[in-house]
Amino acid sequence: MPRLVAVGSIAYDSLETPFGRRERALGGSAVHFSLAARLFTEVGVVGVVGDDFDGEPVLTERGIDTSGIQVVPGGTTFAWEGRYGYDLNVAETLDTRLGVFEHFDPQLGAAHRDAPVLFLGNIQPDLQRSVRAQSNAAFVALDSMNLWIEIAKDSLTAAIGEVDAVILNDGEARQLTGEATLLKAARAISALGPRIVVIKRGEYGAALFVDGRFFGVPGYPLEEVFDPTGAGDSFAGGFVGYLAASGQTSPDLEHLRRAVAYGSIVASFNVEEFGTERVQRLCRDEVDGRVRDFHAMTSFVLA
């Protein structure tokens, strides 16, 4: 039985950045998340694909349980086409074909219902609530996106009220709460229910708010950033995966801080190559090594 079950999109991404392009690269929030989280713990993926999907071996070869991937005969897998300019923080969507993802109605099998940790990747918030209701997990984390803040804010607010941890980027946190500063936005999100609020800031790092306390890291400095697609999901996979491995159902501050560092570092590997390419061949030793470097790069001593 996996310790961590992740629900989200499984997709083919066609990507263009100033540095090159890829056609139909394996992607989607659940894929990026699980490829990151499997570095820390046993992961099961719940998602939907068409019978054009051939990416399963990439997951199973890395120990990821794919029994929760539903294959719709005659259907086509969610496909996204996007482009980044030199400002890699902003993606321009060229084409979105939802395919079988449009009618995704995630159901947890018996083995997945009892996994102690659940990650609700970026899907329609009513579906996130449905999955949460099916699960007996002791710790549940949720990611979302601006689309749901715009068209399903009440549902998203309800979903947030039912989880332990929320992971958003800073623009989303501000948009959701109407608060200008990160501190106020995080406090407003926490007031909806979650003990833990994580705010991703792209190249600028990440921040954690828990029990009224703040923790922040800058971004890991990279020589090159190749493709930011999936960075947020890789962050979430490192963060939640690290916590799932700890076995704590109410993680303490020390573990949470370290989990933010692990999430940041897995994301830093993710953006060094296209799509999932770098994280596919990432080893735990490499992650641990870069986390040690990161620790040295962010520590100072009081006088």
Add this chain to the structure above:
Amino acid sequence: MPRLVAVGSIAYDSLETPFGRRERALGGSAVHFSLAARLFTEVGVVGVVGDDFDGEPVLTERGIDTSGIQVVPGGTTFAWEGRYGYDLNVAETLDTRLGVFEHFDPQLGAAHRDAPVLFLGNIQPDLQRSVRAQSNAAFVALDSMNLWIEIAKDSLTAAIGEVDAVILNDGEARQLTGEATLLKAARAISALGPRIVVIKRGEYGAALFVDGRFFGVPGYPLEEVFDPTGAGDSFAGGFVGYLAASGQTSPDLEHLRRAVAYGSIVASFNVEEFGTERVQRLCRDEVDGRVRDFHAMTSFVLA
């Protein structure tokens, strides 16, 4: 004799933010810098004003040596009028009246030539070079702005080659070097001569590159940001002021890291109120307290 001499603009700023406005608030790079640096060491200001200037008591009452401020009879002090929208990262200049600042030709008096530390605030880079040539300082830091990168890049490059530390914001560092990542931009600046490169990232914190090593801090999380004017100069004042107080002519990594933390924290106070208002009544104890909080907020323990 001051340990630290700062050359730069002395100005009256008329400011408008979404939170209010101020007419003719005391400002300018040398003023913001010295009000910050005086928390750490003895500071002398070198600048020029017209006989409309009445801000000197604000400086002298805080122990700042104003003997280097030249008063031009019949002249008017540099005046800037600007506005910030809800994105407090971007200032819109409504009016600039250079006044006596247009013909500023800074001359160091005997006591100022021998100060061990010199800060070259944001003025025309040939003037920075002239001041640097007049000084016997063992440690010299320089700030600049996008204007000089655009219209006096060769002079600025030469000025950078003559100092120990450069302090720029991230947009300026990228613009100056044409490099997309912070790491490459910092390395390119260091290749011009300076051992120390500091990159300010506004609300996202600051980064330090020294001897090929990186150090980074996130921004100190604030409940409210009222007015960002002078944040960069306050950062520089905290950073250089802390180093000047250490007495090291080639500061070691431990002091440099702590100086980045001090710069960040002084800047965090600066933006809490209009112009120099908060830093004028800031005490060293408050700064030390917030630096301790900041240390706790940015530390994690390796497993």
